[in-house]
Amino acid sequence: MKKGSCFVAIFLVFFLSELLVTEAVTCSFTELIPCVxxxxxxxxxxxxxxxxxxxxxxxxxxxxxxxxxxxxxxSPNAQKVAKTYGVYLSTPSC
Structure with a gap:
């Protein structure tokens, strides 16, 4: 394998692995301040x-x-906002 194609392969593996890493969510109600x-x-x-x-x-x-x-x-308004943004709250499944 040529040096250039080896570099590209390593870069692609690194790049794709970064895409697959999921970010953990920190549950903090204060994160929703922009929604108040x-x-x-x-x-x-x-x-x-x-x-x-x-x-x-x-x-x-x-x-x-x-x-x-x-x-x-x-609240009804919070439910409306959630639906507007495509975030559905399903209380029974909680």
């Missing part, structure tokens, strides 16, 4: 809220189980 105005004040949807909500999706069941957070996550 969208949910509580009915402000227009924002890209920042969408990104944070999608990243925090694995945490939403835990938030629903927390009595102090449940009213915010389970």
């Amino acid at each position: 105005g969208v949910i509580t004040l009915s402000q227009p949807p924002s890209l920042a809220c969408c990104i944070k909500l999608r990243k925090q999706k694995p945490c939403l069941c835990g938030y629903l189980k927390n009595p102090s957070l449940k009213p915010y996550v389970n």
Whole structure:
């Protein structure tokens, strides 16, 4: 194998392995701060809220189980925002 093609092969293996690594989600309700105005004040949807909500999706069941957070996550407006961003909360599966 030529040096150039060997380098390309190593680069591709490294690059593809980086794509397969999944990032762990840290569940922190404060990550959803960009969504406060969208949910509580009915402000227009924002890209920042969408990104944070999608990243925090694995945490939403835990938030629903927390009595102090449940009213915010389970509110009709929060549900509407979640559906707008393609994040569906399915309470029964929690």
